[in-house]
Amino acid sequence: MTTETTTRGETILDARGVTMRFGGLTAVRDVDLTVSSGEIVGLIGPNGAGKTTFFNCLTGLYIPTEGEVRYKGAVLPPKSFKVTAAGVARTFQNIRLFANMTVLENVLVGRHTRTKEGFWSAVLRGPGFHRAEKASRERAMELLAFVGLAPKADHLARNLPYGEQRKLEIARALASEPGLLLLDEPTAGMNPQETRATEELVFAIRDQGIAVLVIEHDMRFIFNLCDRVAVLVQGAKLVEGDSATVQGDERVIAAYLGEPFENAPGAEEVAEVEAAEAAQAETAEAAEATEAETEAAEAQAEPSTDAAPGKESDR
Amino acid sequence: MTTQTTASDTPSAPAAGTQTGLIGIPPLLGRALATAGGALTVISTFLAWTWTSDFPGDLTVYGYPGGLQVLVLIGGALTTLLGLASFGVKGLRWLVPAGADAALKFAALATFGTVWYTVIAISVELGGLVNLEPGGYLVAVTSLATLLGALALPFRRPEPDPIDPDDSRWEHTRHRAAHSWETVKAAFSADAPPAVRRLPAYAEILVIVVVLALALTVFTYGIGTAYDELFIGFLITAGFGFGALSKSGLIAHASQITSRHQNITVCGAFVTAALFPFTQTDDQYATLGVYILIFATVALGLNIVVGLAGLLDLGYVAFLGVGAYAASLVSGSPSSPFHVHFPFWAAVLVGAAASLVFGVLIGAPTLRLRGDYLAIVTLGFGEIFRITANNLDGTSGPDVTNGSNGVSSIPNLDILGFDLGAQHDVGGFTIGRFANYFFLMLVITAVVVLVFRRSGDSRIGRAWVAIREDETAALAMGINGFRVKLIAFAVGASLAGLAGTVQAHVTYTVTPEQYLFAGPIPPNSAFLLAAVVLGGMGTIGGPLIGASLLFLIPNKLQFLGDYQLFAFGVALILLMRFRPEGLVPNRRRQLEFHEEAEAPTVLEPTGA
Numbered sequence: 001m002t003t004e005t006t007t008r009g010e011t012i013l014d015a016r017g018v019t020m021r022f023g024g025l026t027a028v029r030d031v032d033l034t035v036s037s038g039e040i041v042g043l044i045g046p047n048g049a050g051k052t053t054f055f056n057c058l059t060g061l062y063i064p065t066e067g068e069v070r071y072k073g074a075v076l077p078p079k080s081f082k083v084t085a086a087g088v089a090r091t092f093q094n095i096r097l098f099a100n101m102t103v104l105e106n107v108l109v110g111r112h113t114r115t116k117e118g119f120w121s122a123v124l125r126g127p128g129f130h131r132a133e134k135a136s137r138e139r140a141m142e143l144l145a146f147v148g149l150a151p152k153a154d155h156l157a158r159n160l161p162y163g164e165q166r167k168l169e170i171a172r173a174l175a176s177e178p179g180l181l182l183l184d185e186p187t188a189g190m191n192p193q194e195t196r197a198t199e200e201l202v203f204a205i206r207d208q209g210i211a212v213l214v215i216e217h218d219m220r221f222i223f224n225l226c227d228r229v230a231v232l233v234q235g236a237k238l239v240e241g242d243s244a245t246v247q248g249d250e251r252v253i254a255a256y257l258g259e260p261f262e263n264a265p266g267a268e269e270v271a272e273v274e275a276a277e278a279a280q281a282e283t284a285e286a287a288e289a290t291e292a293e294t295e296a297a298e299a300q301a302e303p304s305t306d307a308a309p310g311k312e313s314d315r
Numbered sequence: 316m317t318t319q320t321t322a323s324d325t326p327s328a329p330a331a332g333t334q335t336g337l338i339g340i341p342p343l344l345g346r347a348l349a350t351a352g353g354a355l356t357v358i359s360t361f362l363a364w365t366w367t368s369d370f371p372g373d374l375t376v377y378g379y380p381g382g383l384q385v386l387v388l389i390g391g392a393l394t395t396l397l398g399l400a401s402f403g404v405k406g407l408r409w410l411v412p413a414g415a416d417a418a419l420k421f422a423a424l425a426t427f428g429t430v431w432y433t434v435i436a437i438s439v440e441l442g443g444l445v446n447l448e449p450g451g452y453l454v455a456v457t458s459l460a461t462l463l464g465a466l467a468l469p470f471r472r473p474e475p476d477p478i479d480p481d482d483s484r485w486e487h488t489r490h491r492a493a494h495s496w497e498t499v500k501a502a503f504s505a506d507a508p509p510a511v512r513r514l515p516a517y518a519e520i521l522v523i524v525v526v527l528a529l530a531l532t533v534f535t536y537g538i539g540t541a542y543d544e545l546f547i548g549f550l551i552t553a554g555f556g557f558g559a560l561s562k563s564g565l566i567a568h569a570s571q572i573t574s575r576h577q578n579i580t581v582c583g584a585f586v587t588a589a590l591f592p593f594t595q596t597d598d599q600y601a602t603l604g605v606y607i608l609i610f611a612t613v614a615l616g617l618n619i620v621v622g623l624a625g626l627l628d629l630g631y632v633a634f635l636g637v638g639a640y641a642a643s644l645v646s647g648s649p650s651s652p653f654h655v656h657f658p659f660w661a662a663v664l665v666g667a668a669a670s671l672v673f674g675v676l677i678g679a680p681t682l683r684l685r686g687d688y689l690a691i692v693t694l695g696f697g698e699i700f701r702i703t704a705n706n707l708d709g710t711s712g713p714d715v716t717n718g719s720n721g722v723s724s725i726p727n728l729d730i731l732g733f734d735l736g737a738q739h740d741v742g743g744f745t746i747g748r749f750a751n752y753f754f755l756m757l758v759i760t761a762v763v764v765l766v767f768r769r770s771g772d773s774r775i776g777r778a779w780v781a782i783r784e785d786e787t788a789a790l791a792m793g794i795n796g797f798r799v800k801l802i803a804f805a806v807g808a809s810l811a812g813l814a815g816t817v818q819a820h821v822t823y824t825v826t827p828e829q830y831l832f833a834g835p836i837p838p839n840s841a842f843l844l845a846a847v848v849l850g851g852m853g854t855i856g857g858p859l860i861g862a863s864l865l866f867l868i869p870n871k872l873q874f875l876g877d878y879q880l881f882a883f884g885v886a887l888i889l890l891m892r893f894r895p896e897g898l899v900p901n902r903r904r905q906l907e908f909h910e911e912a913e914a915p916t917v918l919e920p921t922g923a
Contacts, residue, residue: 059791084793096788098781108774109781113793115774119802122773123766133773176793 009037012211013088013180017067018057020050020235027053029235030067033213035180040202040212042226044219044246046256050235051215052093055184058213059083059090071180085113089178091169093185093215099158103149103168106157107140110175140175147171147201163194170201174210181205183214187221195221223247231255336467337502345467349423350398352461356391356426359457360384362450365437371542374437375448382545383433386552387454390426393556394461397422397563401468413508413564416468420503421562423458423465425555429548430458436544466502473497508564511571519572523580526569527587535594537867538603546871581768585761589754598747603870605749608756609818610838611862614846615763615855616810621844622853623771624803625783626682627690629832630697632840634670634808636830638815640704641669643722643825650717650724659730663816670812671805673700678804682797685786697832697840704827721826728755728820735820752821759817763810764855770806771853779803835879837866845887851897860898 013035020028028050035041043051056062058069060076060083069076076083084090089110098106115136121129144150147167152160157168166186173181183202187195195218202225206212216222222229223243230240233255239246246252336345364374364384372382380388400407401415411418434455438444476497478490514522533553540546560566573580592601617631645665647656657665681692705711708718716722727736727748735751770776778799781789790796819825828834833841842865850861869879890897 061787061791079795080787080790081793081795084791090791092788092791096785096791098784098788100784101777101780105777105780109777109789109792109794112774112778117774119770119775119806122770122775125769129773136774172792 009039011035012037012072013058013213014070015054015058015067016070018054018064018069019066020053020057020062021065027235028057028064028232031232031235031237033230033237033240035211035213037179037211038206038209039228040206040214040226042222042229043213043215043232044217044222044229045232045238048234049232051232052184053235054232055090055182055215058182059088081113084176084178087177087179088182089173089176089180090182091166091173091184091186093188095162095165095169097157097165097168097172099156101157102153103144103155103157103160104137104140104153106168106172107143107175108136110172111136111140113176143171143174146174146204163190163197166190166198167201170205174205178210180211180213183212183216185215185217187216187218199225335472336469337499338463338467340463340467342467342469345464346398346401346419348464349419349461349468350395350402350464352457352464353391353394353398353423353426355457356430356454356461357388357395359450359454360388360391362453363448364433364451364454365441365446366448367441367446370437370441370446371544374433374451383429383548386429386545386548387426387433387458390422390429390552390556391458391461393559394419394422394426394465397559410565411563412511412568413505413562415563416470417503417505418559418563419468420465421555421559423462425552425559427458427462428551428555430454432548432551433544470502470504473501503558503562505562505564508567511568514572516576519576520579522569522572523576523583526573527580527583531587531590531594534863535591538600538607539595540871543872543874546867550868581764585757588757588760592746592750592753593744595750596745598749601747601749601753603867605753605756605821607863607866608753608760609814609821610842610846610866611859612756612760612763612814613811613838614843614850614858614862615760615767616807616814617843618847618852618854618858619767619770619779619810620803620807621847623776623783624779624800626800626803627686627693627844628804628807629690629694629840629844630677630700631693631807631811631843632830632832632838633697633700634674634811635815635818635838636700636704636825636827637670637673637808638666638812639819639825639829640716640722640815641812642666642816643725643819644715646722646725646819648722648725650720650722652714652717656726659728663813666816666819667809667812670815671809673812674805674808675801678801678808682800682804694832694840697830701827701830704830716827719827721824721828722819723824725819725823725825728752730755749821752817756814756817756821759813762813766806766810767855775799775802833880835869837862837869845883849887849890849897851899854897854899857897857899864898 011034013033015031015033018028018031018033019026031050031054033041033043033054043054045051053062057064058076060078060080063078071083071086071088074086076086076088098109101109115132117129117132141150141153144153147170149160149164149167149171152164157165160168170181170183170186186202187198190198199221202212202214214222214225216225223246226243228240228242229246231238231246231249231252233251238251238255239249241249336342338345340348360380361378363377366375368375372384374381374384396407396410397415397419400411401419434447434451437446437451473494476490476494478487482490513519537546537549537553540549557566591604595601613631613635616634617628620626620628620631642662642665644651644653645655645657645662647654677693677696681689681696684692703712704716705719707713707715708720710718727734729735733739733751735755736748738748739746739751771779778789778794781792781794782796782799786796822829829836831839833839837843837846846861846865847858848861849857849865850859851857865883869875869883872879875882894900
C-alpha cells in the first residue's frame with residue numbers, strides 16, 4: 001500500500017547463499033536476500049522455518065557455514081558487536097532489555113558504538129566527556145520521544161508494560177544509528193491497536209531513511225507493511241515478491257496449510273460422501289458442496305502438519 | 316496458598332484492618348507504659364546494677380552510668396523521645412515522619428535487649444542473680460514493661476489468609492506459623508515517610524554534618540569497645556536503634572537530603588573519616604582503623620568487578636598480594652633480592668602496574684567464560700598466585716619472594732620528608748604510626764571511591780551493567796564484551812594493587828599466607844566477597860560498612876574463637892535469606908528482590 005511513496009535506493013544488505021548447519025541439521029539452506037535502502041522487507045514462514053537463525057547469521061551471532069553477508073558492499077564481520085558498529089541493529093524475539101536499568105539508560109547503552117569515551121575519560125571528566133554525555137542524553141531523549149516513552153525515561157525497564165518494552169527495544173536499537181534495522185517479531189503478543197501503532201512506528205522509521213527487515217507471523221501486519229516479502233520454508237527461500245504475489249502463491253498456502261497429496265487418509269471417504277451426495281440429490285445446493293470441500297481441505301491439512309518432518313526450533 | 320477457602324477456619328485473629336496490638340493492653344495505656352518505662356530506664360542507669368566491679372565497665376557507681384549502662388541510657392532516651400513523639404508532643408514531630416509506633420517498638424527492643432543481655436551476663440559471669448543490686452532488678456523490670464507497652468501499640472494486621480480444610484495438620488501448622496510471622500512483621504513495619512521538604516541549603520548541610528558526626532561517634536564507640544560484653548551490647552543497641560530510626564523515617568529523610576548534596580556528603584564523609592585518629596588517645600584503635608580501611612578499599616575495588624560488571628571473582632585477594640609483593644620488593648627491604656629503594660610514588664606505580672599486568676594476564680584467557688566457570692577459574696588463579704609466591708624461594712624456584720618467610724622488615728614510608736613510621740604531634744594531638752598510615756590509606760580509598768563513582772556513571776559503567784544484565788543483548792548493542800570485561804578486571808586489579816602497596820608497609824612483612832582464599836583474618840577472597848554481598852553490591856557505602864562489620868566482629872568477639880567462621884557462615888545465610896540485597900541496598904537491587912512490595916517504580920537519579 002505504500003510502495004508508491006518509497007524511493008528505492010541501492011542495495012544495502014546483500015546476503016548470498018547463506019547456509020547454516022548445526023551438526024547434521026541444516027537450519028538455513030542457500031538463502032539469498034537483498035534489502036535496498038528505504039525499503040521494508042518482510043520475512044515470513046511457518047514455525048521452525050529458520051527465520052531467526054537467518055537473522056542471527058545476519059547479525060553475527062552465528063557465523064554462516066556457507067555464503068556471505070554484505071552490508072553496503074563490505075562483508076559483515078563475524079562478531080555481533082562489530083555488526084552493530086557497522087550499522088545493522090536488531091531487536092529480539094523474546095524481549096532482551098536490560099531489565100534493571102532505567103529506560104533512558106537502556107537507550108544510552110544503545111549509543112555505545114556512536115560514542116568514544118573510555119575509562120580514563122570517565123574518571124578524569126574533561127570537557128569532552130560532559131559534551132559527549134550531554135549529546136548522548138539529548139539523542140536518547142529524542143528517540144524516547146519518537147517511540148513515545150519520554151515521560152517514562154526514569155522508570156526501570158522491567159516495570160514497563162509489554163508493548164512499551166517492545167517500543168523501548170526498538171528505541172534502543174535505533175540509538176546505534178543503524179542503516180538497517182532487523183525486527184524479530186515486533187508485534188508478538190500485541191493486541192490489534194498495539195499492532196497498528198507498531199506499524200506506524202515502522203513506517204516512521206523507514207521515513208527516516210532506515211531500511212527495515214522484519215520477521216512476523218501476523219500476516220495482515222506484514223502485507224500492510226512490507227514492500228517485499230520473502231517466504232522461508234524449512235530453511236530455504238520459497239518465494240519472494242510483493243504482497244500480492246506472495247499471497248497468491250499456492251506454494252505459500254501449501255507451506256502454511258499443507259497441500260493435498262495422493263492417498264491422503266480420509267480422501268476416499270470424502271470422495272465417497274461427495275459421490276453419494278451427488279447421487280442422492282442432484283438438485284443439491286451449491287453451498288452444500290462447497291461446505292464439503294472445506295471439510296475435505298481441513299481433513300487433508302491436519303495430517304500434513306503432523307507429518308512436517310525435522311522441524312527444529314532455533315530459539 | 317489455596318483456592319478452596321473457608322473463612323471460619325482462620326485463627327481467632329481480629330479481622331484485617333482493625334488496629335490492635337500484639338499484646339492485649341489498651342493502646343493508650345501501652346503507649347504511656349512505654350514512654351514512662353523508657354524514662355524510668357534512663358533513671359535507673361544512674362543506679363548501681365551490681366555490687367562488685369568484677370563485671371567489666373564498673374556498674375557499681377550511683378549517679379554515673381558506665382559501660383553498658385551508657386548504651387541502655389541511649390536506648391532509654393530514644394524510647395522516651397519516640398514515646399513522647401507518638402503522643403504528638405509539639406517540637407518532636409520531626410522525629411517521626413513515618414509514624415512513631417514501629418520505631419517505638421524497635422527502640423524498646425533495643426533497650427530491652429541491651430538491659431537483659433547485661434543482667435544475664437552479670438548473673439552468669441558472677442554466678443547467680445544475687446550479684447544484682449536493686450538497680451539491676453529495677454532496670455530489668457522497667458525495660459520489660461517498656462517492651463510490653465510498646466508491643467501493645469496498634470498496627471494494621473495483615474489480611475487473614477484462609478486455610479484449606481483438606482490440608483494435613485502439618486500444613487495447617489505451617490500455615491498458621493506463616494501467618495503469625497506475617498503479623499509480627501506487620502507489627503514492626505512502617506509506611507514510607509512523605510518526601511522531606513526543602514530546607515535552606517545551610518540547614519541541609521547542617522543536617523549532613525550532624526549525620527556524619529553521629530556516624531563517626533557510633534563508629535568510634537564501636538571500634539573503641541574494650542571488652543566483649545560491651546561490643547555485644549553495642550551491636551544490640553546500634554542494630555535495633557538503627558531499626559528504630561529507619562522505621563521512624565528519619566533515615567529516609569536523611570538520605571533524601573544527602574542525595575541532594577552528593578558531593579558535599581562524599582567530601583564530608585572523608586573529612587569525618589580523617590577526624591577519626593584525632594578522637595583516639597593512642598595508636599591501638601588506629602591500627603584497627605587502618606586495617607579496616609585496607610579491607611574496605613579492596614572490597615570496594617572488588618565491587619567494580621562483581622557489583623558493576625557482574626564478574627564473580629573468587630581470587631581477588633591475589634591482586635592485593637601482587638601489589639603488596641611488588642611494593643615490598645622495591646621498598647629496600649633487606650630480604651628483597653632487588654636491592655633498590657623506590658620513593659613512594661614510584662612504588663605505588665609499580666604495585667598498581669604489576670597488579671594491572673597480572674589482572675590482564677589472568678583476565679585475557681578467563682574472561683571468555685561466563686558465570687560459574689569464571690568463578691572457579693579465578694579461584695584457581697588466586698591459589699596459583701599464593702603457591703607461586705611460596706615456591707619462589709631459591710630452592711623450588713628462583714629466589715624472588717623469599718618463600719614462606721616472605722619479604723620482611725619493610726621500612727616505613729617516607730613521603731616528602733614526612734616519616735610515616737614516627738609519631739607526630741599535630742595541634743596537641745598525637746598522631747602515631749598507624750594513624751599516619753590511616754591518612755595515607757584514606758587517600759587511596761578516596762581514589763577508589765572516585766574511580767568507582769565516575770566510571771560507574773558513564774559509558775563504560777553502563778556497558779558493565781549491561782553486560783551483567785544480559786550479555787547477548789549487550790553484544791548486540793555494539794558493546795565489545797570481552798574488552799569491556801577486561802577493563803573492569805584490570806581496573807579492579809590495579810585498585811587492589813594500590814591498596815596492596817600501602818598494606819605492605821603497614822604490616823612490615825608480606826607473606827603468601829596473608830592472601831588465602833578463606834581464612835580467619837580478613838582480607839581474604841571469601842571475606843572480600845562477603846563484604847561486598849553483605850554490604851550491598853554495586854554501592855559505595857555497602858562494602859565499606861560490610862568490611863567494617865566483618866573486620867570488627869571477629870576482632871572484638873575473641874571468645875568465638877574457632878567458631879568464628881561457623882558463626883560468620885550462619886550470619887551470611889540468614890542475611891541472604893532475609894535481606895538478599897545487602898545492608899545498604901542499591902536501589903536497583905532492592906527493586907530486583909522485592910518487586911511485589913512497596914518498591915518505587917521510578918528510579919530517582921540519586922545513584923547508589
